[in-house]
Amino acid sequence: MERGGKPPPLHGPLMDIQFIFVQLFNGLVLGAFYILLSLGLTIIFGMLGVVNFAHGAIYMLGAYAAYTVMEVYSGSFWMAVLFSGIIVGLIGMVIESTLLRKLYDLPHFYNLLLTFGMMIFIEELIRIIYSPIGKPFGTPKEFLGSIDLGFMLFPKYRLFILGITTFLAIGIWLFIVKTKLGSIIRAGTDDSQMVDALGIDISKIFTLVFGMGAGLAGMAGALAAPLQNIYPYMGMSILTETFVVVIIGGMGSIIGSIIGGIIIGELITLGVIFWPPLAHILIYIFMAVILLIRPRGLFGRAKFFE
Amino acid sequence: MVILGVSYAMAKEPVKVGVISVLSGPLAVVGKGEADAAKMAVEEYGSVLGEKVELIIKDHAYSPGLAVERAKELYEKEKVDVIIACPNSAAALGVSDQAFKNKRLFISTSAGTTDLVARNPYTIKWNYNDYMLATTVGLWGAEHLGKRWYTITADYAWGHDLLKHFTTALKMKGGEHLGNDMVAVGTADYSPYILKAAKANPDVLVLLNVGKDAVNSTKAAVEYGLKKKAKIVHALLFEVDIKGAGIDLFTDNYVAASWNWQVDNPGAREFADRFYKRFGDRPHFMAAGVYSATWQYLEAVKRAGSKEQVAVIKALRNHTFRDMFANPGFIRAEDHLQIGKAYLLRVKKAADVKEKEDFFEIAGTLSAEEAHPSVNFFGRKVGEF
Numbered sequence: 001m002e003r004g005g006k007p008p009p010l011h012g013p014l015m016d017i018q019f020i021f022v023q024l025f026n027g028l029v030l031g032a033f034y035i036l037l038s039l040g041l042t043i044i045f046g047m048l049g050v051v052n053f054a055h056g057a058i059y060m061l062g063a064y065a066a067y068t069v070m071e072v073y074s075g076s077f078w079m080a081v082l083f084s085g086i087i088v089g090l091i092g093m094v095i096e097s098t099l100l101r102k103l104y105d106l107p108h109f110y111n112l113l114l115t116f117g118m119m120i121f122i123e124e125l126i127r128i129i130y131s132p133i134g135k136p137f138g139t140p141k142e143f144l145g146s147i148d149l150g151f152m153l154f155p156k157y158r159l160f161i162l163g164i165t166t167f168l169a170i171g172i173w174l175f176i177v178k179t180k181l182g183s184i185i186r187a188g189t190d191d192s193q194m195v196d197a198l199g200i201d202i203s204k205i206f207t208l209v210f211g212m213g214a215g216l217a218g219m220a221g222a223l224a225a226p227l228q229n230i231y232p233y234m235g236m237s238i239l240t241e242t243f244v245v246v247i248i249g250g251m252g253s254i255i256g257s258i259i260g261g262i263i264i265g266e267l268i269t270l271g272v273i274f275w276p277p278l279a280h281i282l283i284y285i286f287m288a289v290i291l292l293i294r295p296r297g298l299f300g301r302a303k304f305f306e
Numbered sequence: 307m308v309i310l311g312v313s314y315a316m317a318k319e320p321v322k323v324g325v326i327s328v329l330s331g332p333l334a335v336v337g338k339g340e341a342d343a344a345k346m347a348v349e350e351y352g353s354v355l356g357e358k359v360e361l362i363i364k365d366h367a368y369s370p371g372l373a374v375e376r377a378k379e380l381y382e383k384e385k386v387d388v389i390i391a392c393p394n395s396a397a398a399l400g401v402s403d404q405a406f407k408n409k410r411l412f413i414s415t416s417a418g419t420t421d422l423v424a425r426n427p428y429t430i431k432w433n434y435n436d437y438m439l440a441t442t443v444g445l446w447g448a449e450h451l452g453k454r455w456y457t458i459t460a461d462y463a464w465g466h467d468l469l470k471h472f473t474t475a476l477k478m479k480g481g482e483h484l485g486n487d488m489v490a491v492g493t494a495d496y497s498p499y500i501l502k503a504a505k506a507n508p509d510v511l512v513l514l515n516v517g518k519d520a521v522n523s524t525k526a527a528v529e530y531g532l533k534k535k536a537k538i539v540h541a542l543l544f545e546v547d548i549k550g551a552g553i554d555l556f557t558d559n560y561v562a563a564s565w566n567w568q569v570d571n572p573g574a575r576e577f578a579d580r581f582y583k584r585f586g587d588r589p590h591f592m593a594a595g596v597y598s599a600t601w602q603y604l605e606a607v608k609r610a611g612s613k614e615q616v617a618v619i620k621a622l623r624n625h626t627f628r629d630m631f632a633n634p635g636f637i638r639a640e641d642h643l644q645i646g647k648a649y650l651l652r653v654k655k656a657a658d659v660k661e662k663e664d665f666f667e668i669a670g671t672l673s674a675e676e677a678h679p680s681v682n683f684f685g686r687k688v689g690e691f
Contacts, residue, residue, distance in 0.1 A: 019505055026497050033495075132335055134521070136552030139529065146531070155529050158497075227529070228494045229521040229551050233332055237492040272487070272498040280461070280490040 022152045023269050029158045031265025032165035036220035037238065038245040038257040039172060040213030046189040046252030047209045050100060050111045054118035055242065056235025058214050062088045062221025063230045064126055067135050077140035077226075081164070084222035085215040092214025096207045119235075127232040134231035143226075161223055168216065169258055176254060185209060189252060244283050248290050250300025259298060320357035321613050323348060323600060324386035326376050326401060327416070328393055329365035333517075335546045337365070339593035340391045340416060342585045347600035354604050355613065362386060366397055373397035377404035377412075387613050388413060388603055391596050395419035395464060402429040409691070410615055413603060415595035418464060418542075420679065424641035424686040428615070430622060432644040433595030433631075434564040437679045439541045440468040442562040442648040443512060444475025445677075446670045450650075451537045451560070452509025454482050458499055458523055460515040461488040468514040468541050484508050491519060496526035504532045516542045521551045528555060545590050548653065548665050556653040563649045565591040566666050571633040578663075588663035598631030599644075616691050636674065640681045642688050648677035 041055050052058075065084035069075045075083070095118065103110045143157035176182040188195045188205055196202040221235075228234065245264050249256025264283050271279030278285075290297060325344045328337035341363045348361045362384055366373040373392060380386045381404060388411040392398045398417035405412035406426040414422050414429060418436040422429060447455070455476055459465040465488070473483050484506040487499045500523070503511055511532060513523050520540055527533045543561040565571075567578030567588050577597065578588045589597070603618070606625070610617040623639035632646035651666035659665065 019501070023498055023501055026501060029497075030495055127332075132332055133546050134518070134550030136550065136555070138552065138554070153531075157529070224494070227522075228525060229518055229547075231332070231518060231550065234494070234518075238494060269498045272502065276487055 018152060020273065022154070023273055024266060025149075025152070025154065026158070027266040027269030028262065029161050029265070030268060031262040032161050033220055033224060033238065033261075034242055034245045034264050035165055035169055035258050035261030036216050036223070037242040038249065038261055039169065039254065040216040041242055042246050042249065042252055042254065042257045043172075043185075044210055044213040045246070047185060047192070048096075048100070048104070048206055049108065050115065050210075051108070052213070053112065053115040053239070054095075054122060055115075055213075055217055056239030057119040057122040058088055058092065058235070059217040059221040059224070059238065060126065060230075060232065060235040061091065061122060062218030063137070063225040063234065064130060064135070064221075065218060066222035066225050067137055067230055070137075071135075077142060081219055081222045085219040088218025088221070089211040089215025092218075093207050093211035095214075096210035097203075100210065101203065101206070123232045123235075130232070132232060134229040137225040137230050139226045157226060164223065168219070172212075172216075173254060181205075181208075241283065244287050246297075248287055248297055250294075250297030252301070253297070253299035256297055256299035319613075320360050321354050321604065321607055322360045322362065322384065322386040323603070324380035324384065324389040325361065325363045325596070326366050326373055326380070326389055326392040326397075327363070328368045329363075330367045333368050333393070336393065336544065336590065336592060339585075339587070339590050340393070340596045342581070343589055343593035343597040344390065344600055346581060346584065347597045347604075351601060351604045354607050355611075359604060366392065366394070368394050368397070370394060370396035370400050374400040374404060377401040381405070381408040381410050387411065387607075387615070387618075390599050390603070391416050391592075393417055393592065395421070398422055399425075402426060405429055411603075411619060413599045415599045416592045419467065420684065423643045423679070423684055424688050427619065427642075427688045427691045429688075430599075430619075430637060430642045430644065432599045434591065434648075435643070435678070436464065436467045437471045437683075438564065438648050438677045439562040440471035440514070441475040442650060442672050442677050443539050443541060443560075444472045444481070445479055446650045446672060447510060447512075447539055447560070448476050448479030448481035450670060451539065453480065454484055454507070454509045455512060456484045456503045456506050456508035456510070456536075457486040457512045457514055458496070458503065459486055459488050460519055461490050465514050472512065472514065472541075489515070489519070489523075491515075493519065494522060496523040497530065499523070500526040500530050500532055503527075504530055504535070508536050510537045510539055512539045512541070514541045517544065517547060521547050521555070524555055524559065525551070543653075545587075545663055545665060553653065553656050553659060553665060557655050559653045560669060561651050561653070561666075563591055563651050563666075564646065565594045565631055566649065566651055566668065567594070567663070568666065568668060569633075569647075569649065571630050572628060573630040577630040582662065594631050598629050598635070601629060602627055602635075619691075638681060640687060641684070643678065645674040645678040647674055648672040 044050055044052050062084040065087045066080035069080040069083045139157050143160050146153040146155050184200055192202050245260040249260030267282050271282040327340040348359045364376040366376050380389055390413045392401050393416035395417040398414045402412050402425050405428040412429050413432050415432040420435050420437050422431045459469045489499055513520055520543055538559045540561040548556055581589045606618050606621040607613050610621040622637050626634050626636050628634050635644055635646045637644045649668055650670035652669040
């Protein structure tokens with residue numbers, strides 16, 4: 001074969017180890033999205049006790065917000081990510097303070113119904129505004145091309161995703177663990193009535209937490225936009241996998257989300273390399289095993305739905 | 307008196323055409339084109355047997371269950387003489403069974419499964435089919451694009467079917483199949499699969515998937531540089547996906563097709579322009595198939611001089627026609643498969659797009675005999691009425 005003078009492809013163990021490294025590294029990027037999404041899902045669940053089925057639709061909103069910032073107002077990609085976090089976070093706060101709030105005293109399944117309805121509502125609204133045809137979103141100019149990491153060539157944009165996710169995850173962790181507001185949130189996760197009794201306006205905290213979770217999902221959507229097509233239903237499949245992450249990590253646990261996200265990203269990748277027929281169901285098998293050994297997930301604590 | 311009686315009965319009963327398509331949900335963009343094409347065909351044809359043709363359009367929302375309900379309504383309540391279109395293979399198979407039960411014609415234009423070929427005497431398979439798409443890619447591609455091929459396949463019946471026919475065609479032309487990955491529909495990040503494909507160092511990457519999966523797998527191939535090293539061929543690629551993801555993503559990719567408005571058929575261009583003037587877009591190949599099937603059905607009614615089912619089906623059998631869709635088209639009596647030429651299209655550069663939906667150039671043409679399965683390929687006959 002004429003391959004433009006290139007040497008024939010390497011085979012044997014060296015190539016294989018390199019190949020697996022590339023794949024594992026790529027699995028981290030997959031995991032990054034699960035981390036960003038499950039962080040929001042798990043904080044909202046931990047504090048508000050709400051299983052947010054609209055989380056995938058909120059992620060999609062983030063992608064459309066980024067598209068609008070970039071295309072319509074010709075902003076930079078950095079601005080697009082930042083603004084989509086802020087815009088979608090604000091939308092989340094409005095949803096919490098006008099709709100979700102009214103359902104906290106009712107059984108869980110009412111807010112399930114509400115968030116499920118919100119999902120359909122948001123998706124159809126976007127479909128009407130932006131048309132059911134997707135929108136193009138190329139790799140941002142700043143991140144075109146690849147970087148040689150020594151053992152492989154890796155797309156710059158995927159490295160950027162890894163960087164920004166690490167930054168955000170550490171930021172969230174520091175915020176929750178090191179700040180006063182964070183300690184109130186942690187206290188609220190354990191016993192919101194007690195926090196309320198201590199004279200702290202818990203409802204404001206609830207709004208903030210929901211807004212934060214939505215904002216993270218929004219940023220994830222903005223970051224995903226260059227990797228895949230934007231379209232109104234893009235949040236559907238990733239939501240299922242995000243729930244798996246949250247269940248494996250333990251509902252309400254931040255560290256669980258991070259570890260769970262990495263595990264799922266790598267499991268999918270390893271499945272593709274070694275057991276392709278199992279690749280799609282491997283994560284569910286893993287989840288079932290975790291639930292058998294640790295019914296509350298890896299880092300879950302007793303409380304929720306118990 | 308007798309003649310008067312007959313013409314009176316005809317005047318009372320116009321030909322009724324039913325169309326089932328997807329008019330809600332994410333795929334409604336495709337279904338709208340089909341509904342529009344049916345409207346245009348019925349209006350432009352005018353009247354047959356001295357009466358204006360009636361058209362009833364129903365939405366199955368891409369659900370096989372709903373499709374069967376709609377078929378029952380159309381055949382039993384509305385008493386339509388024919389149902390045309392119906393995307394989604396499972397849905398079309400359900401409608402075909404209803405056609406057989408009700409002894410009324412179904413012309414499947416929009417579902418690819420070859421299970422519709424020679425299924426029963428009341429079903430005719432029009433337009434593209436899976437064998438044709440996969441074989442066109444394999445036969446033409448192995449000759450013109452390279453010998454080392456890697457496939458990424460949508461993991462459901464349709465993808466498996468395509469893969470089977472594709473590998474057969476590829477081997478016939480001495481191509482080498484380096485590997486395949488079955489990928490779940492709706493996978494957002496194809497990068498692990500693309501990395502695997504890139505490792506095999508193929509000349510050509512075939513994407514046996516459709517819609518968002520075609521978009522997302524191409525995106526990953528661009529990102530990891532595979533698009534620069536290998537040619538990419540799609541089994542199916544819709545204009546809406548090119549519009550949605552931007553033409554740059556697909557430039558120089560190839561796709562198999564039964565039709566494009568730029569093919570050299572009499573009236574193809576004019577049909578596309580009339581369609582564009584009226585509905586704002588140029589028609590996709592599914593819409594063209596619906597227009598052609600509707601038109602040729604009405605022609606058959608005219609030839610039979612009656613809308614009686616068996617007479618019309620017999621008028622369609624072994625019939626050669628030339629229209630905007632097929633030049634020539636032929637409906638085989640043995641297995642009720644409409645055959646015509648097949649095309650390999652290449653996606654243009656953005657700079658070369660001169661008008662609306664001007665996305666493709668024709669890179670290759672296959673004869674009907676090459677592209678379609680032989681008469682006895684599936685070992686079935688349509689059976690008795």
